[in-house]
Amino acid sequence: MSDIHSPASQLNSQSTRTLSILVENRFGVLSRITGLFSARAYNIESLTVARTSDPGLSRITMVVRCESLLAQQILRQVEKLPDTVEAADLTESNCVERELVLVRVRAPEGKRTTLLTEAEIFRARVVTATPDNYVFEVTGDSGKVDAFLDVVRPYGIDEMVRTGKVALRRNLSPKHGDADPVQAG
């Protein structure tokens, strides 16, 4: 599916912001960053953390529900932490976003074929199956994932796990890469 926000997903994302935070890969950094959000009573909608190509750094992608100005303020607070290398609000920038969902959908005899046909529209893969259900894997932006879940919900969702959003800028500006240009200094 497209990387471009569909109108529907734009509507959905109006009140959420996607924040990308590059941090030193050190003890306690994640709790420090999330602590900043909880100390200001902001709810984190989703959170993913993993090492970057530089093993000394981790990238945190966070979706929070707040207005743009508030997001700016919290990013400035995040930028004050010694562990933070870079923090940006990617909500309005040109970036690729992906989320992965694993969902166990009830698939009784007689409904299986239609379910698979509908899943095909979303390029959902069946990763495992039992006589009673399928487990689908879908990757896409949050809008696509939501749309897929809307389609399969009538069949009955038994269990589900979402990774939360990861996001990457389409163009790498020298300042925002994993490797820091001034690192040699």
Place this chain on the structure above:
Amino acid sequence: MTAQQEQHPHPLAGKRMTGAEMIIQVLAQEGVDTIFGYTGGAILPTYDAIFRYNAERQDRRNEQIQLIVPANEQGAGFMAAGYARASGKVGVFIVTSGPGATNSVTPIRDCMADSVPAVLICGQVARAAIGTDAFQEAPVFNLMSPCAKHVFLVEEPEELEAIVRTAFEIARSGRPGPVVIDVPKDVQNWEGVFRGEGTLHFRGYENRMRELSRSRLSEESCGEFFELLGKSERPLICAGGGIISGNAAGQLRAFVEKFRVPVVTTLMGIGSVDTTDELSLHMLGMHGMAYANYAVMDCDFLITLGARFDDRVAGKVQEFAPKAKMLAHIDIDAAEIGKVKTVTWSHVGPAREALEDLMRCGDDFRKDFSKWLEHVRGLKREHARNYNRETPAIQPHHVLECLSGIMRGEAIVATGVGQHQMWAAQYLDIRHPRSLLTSGSMATMGFGLPAAIGAQLAFPDRLVIDVDGDGSMRMNLGELETATTYNLPVKVLVLNNCGDGMVRQWQKLYFGNRFSGSDKSLRQKDFVKTAEADGFKFARRLSDKAQLEETLEEFIAFGGPAFLEVMIDPEACVYPMVGPGMGYKEMITGDFIAGRNPDEDLSMGAPPSDSF
């Protein structure tokens, strides 16, 4: 690594030593001359290393690191804070794990909230025991993380010496703050090779600090500033604690003198300008001077320097400085720009350099603000501070006026928190920066006495006075003994109104005189006996107004620790007062300070620009 270190490697570089010894070596390298702290199980190796370090220097006392032991770890933290606030150097305190660490949370948060550079070294249980609910184990990293500027848990002993050095760098760079190092006991006992140099690298932070230290005002930006100042008829500077922590008081005074712009200061900014200066309008805010708050209401251009529009300053934000069409803001912390008030012009960088740049670029700038200054002089005259001078009961304002006359703006004053803190801020002349040490943002009761002890250790020859209240004094009463133990000539003045006066004031105003929890009139404490028992050779109680001046003079002149309790009028209130969440126009000035008719401010019949 500095160039100097490169040229002269540390004399002990390459030597094997324990982690504890490395900690002390790095502290010495950082120029630490005083450590505050309380020992205990998990920090024993480090305390032993201090002992041995000093024993090796028995004949060179000036090379020793003096160890000051308080009654409680919170006292150690506030001593380190007082030391740091008065001297500008990083305050250091060392405590044990568990309760030692949790008792230190309050001073760490207090340092953070007032941007005070401090390093806390906490013992921690051995690495293998972490997370097992071991004896005296507390989750220091988790507890301190949201309270401190940064927290380290030393997991790799090889990183220990670099971490200690880095902690100092982080504590004093940018907007200063406290850094906590949690050191497991086995890391203190570990033996390794001392390198004598090296820090950890925080690429983002280092870049930001480098940019910040280089951050200068461009000609263009200066030009814009002076364009605003040129348009202004009624400019006003609001100076905050950033001027003091940024060592920019000299630059600010020169700026004020050159452009003839009057100044209000926040509580934290007191001392950034000489409060007795004709252009000083003293403190603004909830309990600011009436004339300072009126000037804020009247100004058309507010120039905020190293201050952050705290709610005690701004009150109802929408109504703060309502006529100020232009607002300039200089701060070292980018997160403060636009956080509360939208600004017209701003600069992120050290105040010192920014003011120097403005002075240079504005060398030719001339504008006559004499009408505004005349108006401001009028405000100062008409709405001067005042109190009930007729009553036989001793008024706290009177005590502080007398004290101010004796100290002549030259003492270092620490305060507790509450009414006496506000009276001290209002009635003491403070001529120099780093002379009023007060817990501004956290407003921690019990701050005054330990902070005064810390300041006295930083400046053994200066007059250091703790202006305290009976409630605040009770909080860290144990530290009275610390003052006499080290024979520190601090002067402890307790204004006793038999209760938590500020709380009572709010209960009078907003809670129908129901003095829930705040009335201490039936308490048995005899403060004078307490002070005597703790070794004070001068310990007196004063209840007779006629003896006030004489007693104060003897108290201040006493050559050693001195304690004076003054029984003040328990009904005395702090005025002016801008109620919480209210605008300045709702300021109450009380019975003794002339208030201004709400319509009187700038109207005067003529358009504002012609009014001065």
